[in-house]
Amino acid sequence: MEKLSVVKRGIYIDSIRLMKATEQLKRVKGVVDAFVSMATETNKELISEIGLLTEEIRSAGPEDLVIALAIQEGVDKSKVLEEADKIIFSSQFEKKEEFLSLDTALSSIKPNLAVVSLPGEEAVEVTRQLIIRGVNVHLFSDHVSIEDEVTLKRLAYEKGVLLLGPGSGTTIIKGKGICFANNVLKGDIGIVASAGTGVQEVVAILDSCGIGISHAFGVGGSDLSERVGGIMTKMCLDLLQEDDGTKDICIISKMPSPSVVSELGNFCSSRIRKRVLGCFLGIERRKIGPIDMEPTLHSCASRIAKIKGKRLDTLNLSKLASKAEALSSSLRNERKYIRGIYSGGTLSHEAVIILTKLGVKVYSNTPFNKSPLLEDPRKSIGNTVVDVGDEIFTRGRAHPMIDPTIKKLRMKEELSCRDVAVLMFDVELGYGVSDNPAGDLVSSIEGNSGSVILARLIGTTSDKQNLARQRRILEDAGVTLCSSNAEMVVLACMIATRCKIISNVKRNWRDIFGI
Amino acid sequence: LGYKALIEDELRLINIGLEVFYTSLKEQGLKVAQVNVKARKKLEKELEEALERLL
Numbered sequence: 001m002e003k004l005s006v007v008k009r010g011i012y013i014d015s016i017r018l019m020k021a022t023e024q025l026k027r028v029k030g031v032v033d034a035f036v037s038m039a040t041e042t043n044k045e046l047i048s049e050i051g052l053l054t055e056e057i058r059s060a061g062p063e064d065l066v067i068a069l070a071i072q073e074g075v076d077k078s079k080v081l082e083e084a085d086k087i088i089f090s091s092q093f094e095k096k097e098e099f100l101s102l103d104t105a106l107s108s109i110k111p112n113l114a115v116v117s118l119p120g121e122e123a124v125e126v127t128r129q130l131i132i133r134g135v136n137v138h139l140f141s142d143h144v145s146i147e148d149e150v151t152l153k154r155l156a157y158e159k160g161v162l163l164l165g166p167g168s169g170t171t172i173i174k175g176k177g178i179c180f181a182n183n184v185l186k187g188d189i190g191i192v193a194s195a196g197t198g199v200q201e202v203v204a205i206l207d208s209c210g211i212g213i214s215h216a217f218g219v220g221g222s223d224l225s226e227r228v229g230g231i232m233t234k235m236c237l238d239l240l241q242e243d244d245g246t247k248d249i250c251i252i253s254k255m256p257s258p259s260v261v262s263e264l265g266n267f268c269s270s271r272i273r274k275r276v277l278g279c280f281l282g283i284e285r286r287k288i289g290p291i292d293m294e295p296t297l298h299s300c301a302s303r304i305a306k307i308k309g310k311r312l313d314t315l316n317l318s319k320l321a322s323k324a325e326a327l328s329s330s331l332r333n334e335r336k337y338i339r340g341i342y343s344g345g346t347l348s349h350e351a352v353i354i355l356t357k358l359g360v361k362v363y364s365n366t367p368f369n370k371s372p373l374l375e376d377p378r379k380s381i382g383n384t385v386v387d388v389g390d391e392i393f394t395r396g397r398a399h400p401m402i403d404p405t406i407k408k409l410r411m412k413e414e415l416s417c418r419d420v421a422v423l424m425f426d427v428e429l430g431y432g433v434s435d436n437p438a439g440d441l442v443s444s445i446e447g448n449s450g451s452v453i454l455a456r457l458i459g460t461t462s463d464k465q466n467l468a469r470q471r472r473i474l475e476d477a478g479v480t481l482c483s484s485n486a487e488m489v490v491l492a493c494m495i496a497t498r499c500k501i502i503s504n505v506k507r508n509w510r511d512i513f514g515i
Numbered sequence: 516l517g518y519k520a521l522i523e524d525e526l527r528l529i530n531i532g533l534e535v536f537y538t539s540l541k542e543q544g545l546k547v548a549q550v551n552v553k554a555r556k557k558l559e560k561e562l563e564e565a566l567e568r569l570l
Binding site for chain 2: 014015016017096097098099100101102105106108109110111112113114115116117118122123126134135136140141159160161162173174176177178179215235239242243245398402431432464
């Protein structure tokens with residue numbers, strides 16, 4: 001086997017196209033392994049990890065495209081490279097309506113919403129221009145400073161437009177999904193969220209029991225922080241208040257600033273005349289102003305279902321305990337740790353909260369309260385939950401829900417550890433992700449030599465990827481699927497402790513599941 | 516105000532950045548155009564360099 005690399009200076013192609021090209025190149029005759037990407041530092045590290053780094057690639061910069069290949073001895077290199085060019089560049093000429101100038105696009109399309117997913121620093125300037133011109137923005141990009149976020153959101157407020165984001169993964173307007181979103185039933189629940197996968201989890205659970213939503217606005221993970229003060233959450237609440245198609249409102253967030261929570265309670269008391277539910281991960285079940293708080297995404301969905309006269313699938317402690325016993329029966333004694341590898345930041349945050357509640361010490365790159373920080377997010381210690389969608393992993397790379405390379409490598413690494421009892425991960429279906437998210441991940445769990453593997457597959461029967469088929473792919477690979485992230489975390493905990501924490505689970509059951 | 520148009524009017528979108536989002540919006544039958552600001556920047560740089568060479 002020999003290494004072959006080419007650097008194409010000053011050529012930019014987005015990471016999704018390059019990821020697809022990588023997969024196609026791996027199937028070319030004579031190619032053993034391949035990696036096509038922009039030469040960012042993160043990507044160069046990944047190329048090094050799979051043993052394909054060359055001096056040529058090392059010297060390339062983030063504006064350059066690199067092709068790194070491992071080919072069989074004696075293969076005609078020029079033919080392989082010709083094939084690589086065909087694969088990489090042919091897709092560039094697909095027919096689409098495209099503008100090179102923002103001004104021309106604005107005058108031709110007269111958009112009422114712009115979706116921005118440029119790298120952080122470029123995204124800020126483009127977003128500012130859009131807001132000034134009165135266009136609502138869904139800002140998917142992260143790596144935007146809190147100062148820029150505050151400035152942009154204040155400007156948006158003055159101009160009377162929404163700035164959904166930065167770091168907003170999911171918005172659904174009248175059933176249409178912006179960025180990562182599931183194809184859900186239409187209904188009368190309106191959602192405002194600073195938690196992308198939190199929305200996906202709740203709407204997918206609701207969809208499974210026949211409950212739909214009117215709209216879901218993703219305002220970005222920092223909107224309810226002290227500095228931002230919930231500017232966009234309040235604007236979206238106003239919008240849902242005035243919307244005739246919305247009967248009840250649900251606010252979903254990771255742990256917000258306490259002062260903002262209290263202010264939000266006052267805001268809802270004075271402005272909102274519809275029922276308001278909330279799930280602010282880290283805040284227990286209680287009432288804040290008129291907002292009825294639920295502690296987990298599962299219990300929040302359960303509460304909505306109850307209001308709508310429906311019930312979630314019956315889940316009970318003895319069933320879960322039997323499942324845990326069966327799954328842990330073949331585990332070797334030294335396998336005692338849980339490893340959670342998440343693309344969804346909200347789900348990873350919820351996992352840390354539930355594990356901590358159950359008395360499990362868990363390291364994480366997104367710690368909660370007194371749970372310890374994972375100093376090096378690339379290396380797990382004991383029980384670890386990692387959000388691989390965190391900014392440290394996405395600098396110079398697409399989010400793992402688009403490009404799962406980092407997640408796959410990490411899952412493989414966890415499964416190679418002899419002390420890992422349970423590997424748990426999330427899979428999201430819907431708009432914006434690949435046609436086969438489950439299939440993209442299963443290769444990383446091949447050769448599992450003794451850990452239990454759990455997954456939360458978030459999707460609806462209307463999602464384009466075919467929920468049943470995605471389920472089958474995972475189950476055929478030996479994965480046990482769970483009906484919610486909360487269920488997965490509790491099950492993982494029971495497996496890893498061989499049900500020793502059952503009394504803790506019993507005590508916290510209603511808080512976690514709301515039933 | 517502009518934000519009310521989001522739920523009152525038909526969605527008209529522009530996508531600036533990852534083309535996977537353009538594709539998914541198009542798949543849903545939405546009116547959407549891709550804006551490639553990177554290509555414009557590259558073009559401007561090339562034109563600038565060409566002009567410098569000529570002058």
